[in-house]
Amino acid sequence: MQVMISCKIKPEQVERNVELLREVYEEMRTLGPAGLRYASFQLDDEVTFVSFAEMDDGPEVLRGLEAFQRYRATLDERCEEPPAMTVLREVGSYGFR
Template sequence: MQMMFRCKIKPDQVEHNLKLLRAAFEEFQAVRPEGLRYATYQLDDGVTFVAFVEMAGDPGALRQLEAFQRYRSTLEERCEEPPVMTVLHEVGSYGFR
């Protein structure tokens, strides 16, 4: 499954959001969940974040990661606009795999 998440963070919450994201990525590196590909980008406006996620393994693997759960559990409180999830259906790609 491939998904895209987009969220606009409150300006006063951007640094906290970055801290939580960095902790989640450190946890991904330490645990190395099988089948997970996850990338987050901060857009030029400084407050919008877009994440691309691919789960080839157990979709419940993210629920077992403490730092990711800390990030996710308070995300809506940090958002200026509600997060939006979109399921992606790949048409083609070059150099991504």
């Protein structure tokens, strides 16, 4: 399963959002969850964040990460616009990581 999640964060919550995302990535590096590839990007407007996830066994792998649960539990409060998830179907890629 491949998905893209985008959200627009309240300007005063951007720093907190980045902190929480860093905690998520630290836990991922520590635990090394199998079958998960995940990347997050902050757009030029500085308030829009886009994450791409590829999960071999579905989203259950994320549910097992405490830092991700903390991030997700307060995401709606930090958002100016609700998060939007889109399922992706790869057409092709080259050297993407």
